[in-house]
Every structure is written in structure tokens, then in C-alpha cells.
Amino acid sequence: MKQTARIISTYSADVMGVCSALYELGGMTVMHDASGCNSTYTTHDEPRWYDMDSMIYISGLSEMEAIMGDDEKLIADIEEAAKELQPRFIAVAGTPIPAMTGFDYEAAASLIEQRTGIPAFGFPTTGMNTYIHGASMALAGIAERFVRPPEVPVVQGSRIRVNILGLTPLDFSINGTDRSLVKWLKENDFEVVSKWSMGCSLDELACAGIADVNLIVSAAGLGAGRVLYNKFGIPAVIGLPIGPKQSGYLSDAMVRSAEVYRSMRVSGREDDMQGLRSIRIHPNDLDPVHKEEMVVLIGEGITNFSLANAIRFETGHKTKVLCATECPEFILRPWDVIAPDEDDIIPELEEASYIIADPMYQPVCPEKARFISLPSEAFSGRIYRNDIHDLIAHPEIILEQIG
Amino acid sequence: MLKKIDFGKNNREIVIPGVRIAEADFPAPFRSGLEYSSPARGTWNIVHTGMLIPEAHEIYVCAAGCIRGVVLTAAEMGASDRFSTVAVRENNLLDGDMEDLVVDGVTDIINKLPARPPAVLVHTSCVHHFTGVDLDMIYSKLRERFPDIDFADCYMNPIMRKSGLTPDQLMRSRLYMLLKRRPADRSAVAIVGSDLPTREDSDLKKLLAGAALKTREITSCKTYEEYQQMAESTVFISNYPDAVPGADMLAERLEAVHFHLPFSFDPDEIDEGLKQLSQILAANCEPAKAADSYYLAELESVVDSIISEGRSACTEAFEETLSLIGDTPIAIDYTYCPRPLSLARMLLDKGFNVSRVYLDSIPARDKPDFDYLQQNYPDLMLRPTVHAAMRFAHAAADCTQNHCRPQMLAIGQKAAYFENTENFVNIVEGGGMNGYEAITGTLGLMRDAFLHKKPVRDLIQIKGLGCEVCIR
Numbered sequence: 001m002k003q004t005a006r007i008i009s010t011y012s013a014d015v016m017g018v019c020s021a022l023y024e025l026g027g028m029t030v031m032h033d034a035s036g037c038n039s040t041y042t043t044h045d046e047p048r049w050y051d052m053d054s055m056i057y058i059s060g061l062s063e064m065e066a067i068m069g070d071d072e073k074l075i076a077d078i079e080e081a082a083k084e085l086q087p088r089f090i091a092v093a094g095t096p097i098p099a100m101t102g103f104d105y106e107a108a109a110s111l112i113e114q115r116t117g118i119p120a121f122g123f124p125t126t127g128m129n130t131y132i133h134g135a136s137m138a139l140a141g142i143a144e145r146f147v148r149p150p151e152v153p154v155v156q157g158s159r160i161r162v163n164i165l166g167l168t169p170l171d172f173s174i175n176g177t178d179r180s181l182v183k184w185l186k187e188n189d190f191e192v193v194s195k196w197s198m199g200c201s202l203d204e205l206a207c208a209g210i211a212d213v214n215l216i217v218s219a220a221g222l223g224a225g226r227v228l229y230n231k232f233g234i235p236a237v238i239g240l241p242i243g244p245k246q247s248g249y250l251s252d253a254m255v256r257s258a259e260v261y262r263s264m265r266v267s268g269r270e271d272d273m274q275g276l277r278s279i280r281i282h283p284n285d286l287d288p289v290h291k292e293e294m295v296v297l298i299g300e301g302i303t304n305f306s307l308a309n310a311i312r313f314e315t316g317h318k319t320k321v322l323c324a325t326e327c328p329e330f331i332l333r334p335w336d337v338i339a340p341d342e343d344d345i346i347p348e349l350e351e352a353s354y355i356i357a358d359p360m361y362q363p364v365c366p367e368k369a370r371f372i373s374l375p376s377e378a379f380s381g382r383i384y385r386n387d388i389h390d391l392i393a394h395p396e397i398i399l400e401q402i403g
Numbered sequence: 404m405l406k407k408i409d410f411g412k413n414n415r416e417i418v419i420p421g422v423r424i425a426e427a428d429f430p431a432p433f434r435s436g437l438e439y440s441s442p443a444r445g446t447w448n449i450v451h452t453g454m455l456i457p458e459a460h461e462i463y464v465c466a467a468g469c470i471r472g473v474v475l476t477a478a479e480m481g482a483s484d485r486f487s488t489v490a491v492r493e494n495n496l497l498d499g500d501m502e503d504l505v506v507d508g509v510t511d512i513i514n515k516l517p518a519r520p521p522a523v524l525v526h527t528s529c530v531h532h533f534t535g536v537d538l539d540m541i542y543s544k545l546r547e548r549f550p551d552i553d554f555a556d557c558y559m560n561p562i563m564r565k566s567g568l569t570p571d572q573l574m575r576s577r578l579y580m581l582l583k584r585r586p587a588d589r590s591a592v593a594i595v596g597s598d599l600p601t602r603e604d605s606d607l608k609k610l611l612a613g614a615a616l617k618t619r620e621i622t623s624c625k626t627y628e629e630y631q632q633m634a635e636s637t638v639f640i641s642n643y644p645d646a647v648p649g650a651d652m653l654a655e656r657l658e659a660v661h662f663h664l665p666f667s668f669d670p671d672e673i674d675e676g677l678k679q680l681s682q683i684l685a686a687n688c689e690p691a692k693a694a695d696s697y698y699l700a701e702l703e704s705v706v707d708s709i710i711s712e713g714r715s716a717c718t719e720a721f722e723e724t725l726s727l728i729g730d731t732p733i734a735i736d737y738t739y740c741p742r743p744l745s746l747a748r749m750l751l752d753k754g755f756n757v758s759r760v761y762l763d764s765i766p767a768r769d770k771p772d773f774d775y776l777q778q779n780y781p782d783l784m785l786r787p788t789v790h791a792a793m794r795f796a797h798a799a800a801d802c803t804q805n806h807c808r809p810q811m812l813a814i815g816q817k818a819a820y821f822e823n824t825e826n827f828v829n830i831v832e833g834g835g836m837n838g839y840e841a842i843t844g845t846l847g848l849m850r851d852a853f854l855h856k857k858p859v860r861d862l863i864q865i866k867g868l869g870c871e872v873c874i875r
Binding site: 001003004005006007009010011012013014015016030034035036037038039040041042043044045049050053054055057058059060061062063064066077078080081084085095096097099100101126127128129130341360363380381383 | 417418435436437438439440442444465466467468469470471472474475478479483484486487488489490491492493496504507508511512515516528529530533534559560561562563564565566789791792794795798860864866
């Protein structure tokens with residue numbers, strides 16, 4: 001039966017995705033919730049909680065406030081806290097009960113902004129989607145509100161400027177993967193403008209408009225990618241530089257996209273923008289498979305799609321991604337599957353020779369397949385944090401386990 | 404207290420909230436507002452508590468965001484095989500099929516389990532409460548489908564935390580609802596409602612041993628049958644305040660007696676509790692014993708002995724502890740035990756330098772201690788734990804530790820975190836102590852904490868301190 005899980009975990013929810021995406025930007029994020037979301041987020045979803053201060057709170061919604069529609073309590077509480085703490089922005093994200101009572105996030109944000117003079121957002125999350133949905137929504141909101149148009153002219157021949165979109169600890173933990181990504185970009189002669197949003201300030205994100213291309217590293221970056229394309233025409237390439245061949249393809253795709261974009265900016269012709277594709281997925285059908293053994297990967301769409309391609313390019317194995325979080329189908333390959341539930345996943349594992357997934361999936365995996373552990377903060381939280389791999393720096397950790 | 408907080412370019416001063424007890428309002432010293440969650444995680448949650456029923460399986464039916472915390476609680480305690488979930492999605496809210504989702508989801512899970520559990524705890528959530536689902540129908544269907552399984556209706560509806568029983572009280576009551584009536588065994592009593600096992604050297608255990616009674620406790624039950632044997636008890640004894648409503652319900656249902664032995668640091672209150680309990684035990688024991696004057700005198704003697712030895716041990720422990728700790732400031736938080744103000748009062752009366760107590764509200768049971776402290780120690784500071792500005796208390800605490808003496812001794816995990824001190828007592832929910840033993844035990848733990856630093860960061864983030872008792 002769909003929606004049941006006998007033993008596996010569940011992914012971090014949309015409301016937590018909002019918090020994670022906005023964590024380092026100096027804002028105040030309020031989960032409109034009774035209780036529980038805050039401790040869940042700070043314990044299982046947020047590895048930065050102990051060491052890095054951030055203003056993440058819950059509203060402490062009560063039964064009577066929900067029944068009576070007392071939104072004023074929330075707005076007044078936010079106003080009081082904001083007056084004292086002076087955040088750069090305020091975000092309100094929702095949970096199941098406000099979703100049921102029809103809480104008007106847009107109106108609440110507007111009132112909060114009027115009263116505090118601080119930019120405010122209302123993100124209508126429900127606690128019933130995954131973190132990808134919330135993080136994407138939050139980063140899109142930041143892009144829409146804060147990113148300024150490019151004020152510097154294009155200098156042909158200069159290094160290509162890149163925004164990294166969709167970078168949160170839920171997909172990349174705090175094991176240095178973000179730094180490895182920056183290192184790879186620099187080694188390939190790219191200039192990193194902003195990282196959405198680990199190790200980056202709100203002021204740095206506001207400069208993202210000067211970039212020539214966006215690199216979307218998880219589906220959490222898709223919302224911001226769309227906004228930056230719609231506002232400025234900045235194209236996006238999707239994927240992670242895992243393994244030498246795929247990294248090369250990715251770099252080529254970014255250069256080609258950036259060059260088209262630069263031409264458009266230089267020509268200044270609107271119709272040149274038509275030549276840009278909003279999202280460019282780097283080629284994934286260059287190298288045919290030559291091994292019949294199937295490698296099945298379970299998890300977030302883009303990170304696993306990238307790892308699947310790396311396996312295919314480097315080892316020649318067939319791969320299939322079981323995408324357990326929200327991901328547009330056009331990103332996945334025709335044979336990949338959206339599989340959020342235990343009962344979606346189990347039949348797909350029958351043909352697997354290798355299964356790459358978070359250890360909390362192992363109880364539902366067939367014993368005949370070799371299980372390769374790839375923990376994800378978004379699924380198992382902090383339990384396997386020390387075993388989460390930096391696949392950009394060390395793809396061999398996975399690739400060498402596949403014969 | 405004003406502290407400058409480093410926010411890079413946006414440095415600013417933030418007031419760490421607090422109020423002198425002389426000016427504090429009862430029962431809510433701080434205005435309710437946005438709530439912060441500190442990283443101290445040692446207190447138990449409803450998953451830990453539910454796992455105390457041996458061989459039981461827990462099923463949570465709620466939204467993914469709510470499932471997340473509980474499923475990972477179970478995983479962290481190594482109990483994923485006793486835990487399953489049914490995810491409520493947006494379409495369920497719109498389609499009005501919540502009852503079907505619970506019944507079919509629970510059925511699906513039970514059918515997939517490798518072995519049939521004797522009991523299933525089904526936790527519904529806020530959305531079920533707000534959509535008015537027919538819980539009676541749900542449990543009626545489940546009991547019809549699975550007559551060999553005992554179902555407990557449990558709740559994860561924190562939105563109700565300010566209406567009626569608190570989630571903690573409710574869960575403690577659910578823990579015993581599966582006990583079925585059995586012939587009474589007048590030589591047996593049960594301690595109910597505590598997450599942690601009652602310590603063998605506690606006053607309560609000493610009294611029950613002295614009364615030659617079989618003592619049962621959920622924390623020592625290894626099988627579901629052992630759990631059911633608790634129903635044979637004639638007296639149910641609670642010691643933890645939040646256990647009282649559930650223990651009352653249990654005693655009424657099984658036509659037994661419930662006695663609440665208050666958790667207290669006040670010797671007079673301790674004495675009174677022990678004496679009353681001995682009378683209850685005498686009145687409910689086997690008729691032969693009740694008529695045996697020797698037995699009754701022996702029982703009285705046991706109580707007298709616990710009291711005299713307890714008072715004497717406390718006197719020695721106070722002297723030893725005070726001479727070691729001296730005027731070192733002490734901070735206490737409410738997670739250490741259910742009566743933090745009683746603890747503060749006792750320590751202040753004995754000459755200790757208690758400077759801060761961390762709590763967000765004051766239960767009615769603590770009103771006498773609150774009044775006493777207001778009158779006698781007006782400068783004692785109360786600090787909240789969930790106030791929005793407490794996000795910055797840890798960073799603001801002066802952590803320049805003197806290498807010879809600790810600057811602050813914390814009793815409880817939250818106090819340790821907010822005061823940024825490694826000299827702390829790492830216990831939650833009273834640690835299974837009670838009576839005079841709780842006083843001497845606390846003083847012993849304070850001496851140890853004064854002398855030995857602990858890795859706060861590593862220790863306080865572990866969920867459900869001591870919950871290994873749940874794993875069987």
C-alpha cells in the first residue's frame with residue numbers, strides 16, 4: 001500500500017527545507033506549528049544547529065488560535081522578536097494545521113513587512129512534501145526578491161561566472177562537499193559568484209545576477225534557477241561533477257551555455273534569449289553501457305542522477321534512479337522512476353545487482369544485491385553523518401565498489 | 404543581561420531574557436512568543452515512552468514532517484523494527500478518507516510484519532483531531548480485524564498541549580491502558596508512570612523491600628506477559644507528577660488503589676509521603692499481614708529507619724558538598740527533575756549559591772516553593788529556555804573557564820548548554836531517584852560534576868537519556 005512504511009525512514013519535509021535553505025542568510029524563519037517541528041529540524045535536519053547561530057523558531061500554534069483563526073498572535077510575536085533581533089528578512093513556513101485552516105501566508109507576510117519594515121516571505125509549505133519542495137520555494141523567493149540585475153558589462157574571454165544552486169546540508173551534509181565543488185569549479189577556470197546557500201551571505205546571493213551560468217546541484221536549486229532565468233536569462237546546467245568523464249561533460253555544457261548567454265548580453269537582442277534553454281541537462285547518453293548488471297540508486301533526483309551517470313560513464317553498468325523526492329520528470333532519464341513509497345521501491349529492486357542508498361533502506365533490499373551505503377542527511381538525519389561521502393573529491397569510494 | 408553578539412557585519416546587542424523571582428509572575432514568568440529549541444535532547448519523547456511496553460509495535464499516522472522526528476527517534480534507539488508509519492498527504496485532507504487511511508495503513512503494516520506483535524500502539528495526530536475522524540470506528544475495525552492484538556489509541560497532537568492533558572501526561576496514561584484485569588495479588592504492587600527505572604537504593608524501593616512486597620515496574624518487564632502481570636497489583640504507586648492522571652485512570656479501571664508519592668526535596672514532604680504510603684500498603688496487603696501487629700510494626704520501623712538514615716546521610720552529604728563547591732554559582736533547569744524550584748529552595752537554604760533556574764512555566768505543585776523563594780531569595784534569577792533570544796545565550800555565556808574552579812555548576816542539560824559549562828549533572832527526569840536518596844544522589848552528582856568536566860556537546864544531543872531500558 002502506498003503511504004505506508006513498515007521500516008524505512010521518511011525524507012525531511014518541505015518546512016524543514018525552507019529552514020535549511022535560509023539558515024545562513026541572517027533572516028528569521030518561523031515554522032507555523034504547534035510543537036515538534038523545531039526539535040525535529042534542529043536535531044535531525046540541521047547539522048549546523050549547535051555551532052552556527054541562526055534564528056529558526058516555531059510559532060507555538062495552539063488549538064484555540066487555530067480554531068479561532070487568531071493570526072494576530074503569530075504576527076505580533078514575530079513583530080516583537082524581529083524588533084529585538086533585527087533579522088535581514090523574515091520567513092514564515094507552514095505545517096499541516098495552518099494548511100488545513102487556510103492560513104494566508106501572503107497576507108501575513110505583507111502585514112509583517114508593513115509593521116516591521118523588514119522584507120517578509122510567506123512560504124505555503126504543508127509538512128506533507130519533501131524538503132526539496134520547500135528549499136526550492138525558499139531559494140526562489142530569495143532570488144525573486146533580492147537578486148539585482150547585472151550592472152557590470154560582459155568581458156569576453158574573462159572567466160565564466162557561476163552560481164551554485166541547491167546546496168544545502170540535507171543533500172551535501174557538512175563534510176566538505178561544498179568546498180570540493182568550489183575547488184572543482186576554480187580548477188576548471190570558473191569563478192564562483194554565489195552558493196545557494198551554504199557558506200554564502202545574503203549580500204553575496206544578491207550579486208548572483210552577474211553570473212553567466214547556474215549550476216544546479218540538487219532539485220532544491222530548480223526554483224531559483226527558474227527565477228534567475230526568467231529575470232535575467234541566465235541559463236542553468238544540471239548535475240554534479242562526479243567522476244572524470246561526467247565532470248568533463250558538465251564543464252563543457254556550462255561553458256557552452258555561458259557563451260550563448262554572454263553573446264545574448266553583448267548583442268542585447270531579446271530574440272537571442274530565445275536561443276537559450278532555461279535548463280540544460282548535460283549529455284547523459286554519450287557512452288553506451290556494456291555491462292548487464294544493474295545498479296539501482298535511491299534518493300534525491302539530481303544527486304543520484306549524477307552519480308548514476310558517473311557509474312555508467314566510468315564502469316559501463318546499467319543504472320536506474322529511484323527518485324524518492326520531488327523532481328521534474330524531464331530531468332530523469334526515461335527508465336528512471338519516481339518512487340517515494342516503500343511499496344514503489346521494493347519491486348524495482350528485484351533486478352538490481354547493486355543498490356546504492358541510505359543504510360535505512362537496507363531492510364527492504366533483497367539480499368542477493370550488493371548494498372552500497374550512501375547515507376543522506378535528508379533521510380537518516382545525523383545517524384550516519386560521519387559516513388556521508390564527499391563524492392566530488394572521492395568518487396572512487398563508490399565507483400571502486402562496483403566491479 | 405546585555406551581550407554583544409557577533410553577527411559579522413551586523414553586530415548587535417541582544418538582551419538575554421531573565422527575571423528576578425521577586426518580580427516574576429506565577430505561573431508564567433515569561434510572555435509566550437516565538438519558541439526556540441535548544442540542542443539539549445536528553446528528555447524522553449512519546450516514542451521512547453511507548454517502547455517501554457515489551458514486544459509492542461508503534462505505528463504513527465501523520466504528515467511526513469511529523470513522522471520525521473519520531474521515525475528517527477526509533478532509529479536512533481535501535482528500534483526501527485518496532486516502528487512503522489503511515490504518511491498523511493494533502494489528498495487525504497481533501498478526500499475525507501482519513502479513517503480508511505488509518506485502518507488500511509495499519510492493516511497493511513501488520514500484515515507485513517515478520518511476526519504478529521501482541522500489542523500495537525497507533526498514534527494519530529493533530530490532523531485527525533482537526534478533521535474530526537471517528538477514532539471509535541477506527542479502533543473497532545482494527546480490533547475486529549486483529550482480535551489477537553491489543554490496540555492502544557495514542558496521540559501525537561501537540562496542538563492540544565494547552566488543552567486538557569499534556570502530551571506527556573497522555574502518553575504516560577496510554578502506557579498502562581492495555582493492562583487487563585487479573586485476580587489481585589495482595590503481595591504485589593507496581594510503580595507506574597516513570598520512564599526511568601526506580602533506583603534500587605531509592606527510598607521507595609527500600610520501603611517496598613522492607614514491606615516484603617513483590618514490586619513490578621514497566622522498565623523491568625522483558626515480555627508482554629510480564630507487563631500484563633502488573634495488572635495483578637493492588638496498589639499502583641506513581642512518583643513522577645505527569646504520571647498522576649494516567650495512574651488514576653488505571654486504578655479506577657482495575658479497581659485498585661493509586662498512591663502518588665511526591666517527588667520532593669523537602670524532608671517534611673518526603674516523610675509525610677513515606678508515612679502515608681506505608682499506611683496504604685498496610686491497608687491493602689494480604690489480610691493475614693494486615694492483622695499481624697508484628698508486620699505493621701515492622702513496616703513502621705522500616706519507614707522510621709529510612710527517614711532517620713536519610714536525614715543523617717543528607718546532613719553529611721550537605722557538609723561534604725558545600726565544603727567542596729563553596730560559593731560556586733549553580734544553575735538548575737527543569738529537565739533535571741520535576742521539581743526544580745524545590746531543589747533550588749533546598750540548596751539555597753543549605754547555603755549553596757544557586758543563581759539561576761531555567762524554566763518556562765511553573766506548575767501548580769511548585770507554588771509553595773515559588774512563594775518561599777520569592778520571599779526569601781528575591782534575587783534568584785529565572786530564565787526561560789524557549790524565548791527567541793535564548794538562541795544567543797550559549798554564545799553569550801562567559802566561557803572563559805578558570806582552570807582551578809568551575810565558574811558555573813549546572814544541574815541539567817539545558818542549564819549546561821545555556822551557561823556553556825562542562826561542569827554539569829547529566830540527568831533527566833530525576834534519574835529514577837526519589838526521597839532522601841534523591842537529595843544525597845543529587846549532591847553526589849554535583850560533587851562529581853564539580854570535579855570532572857564532561858563533553859557537553861556530545862552528551863546533551865543524545866535523545867532520551869537512559870532509554871536503553873526500552874531496547875529488548
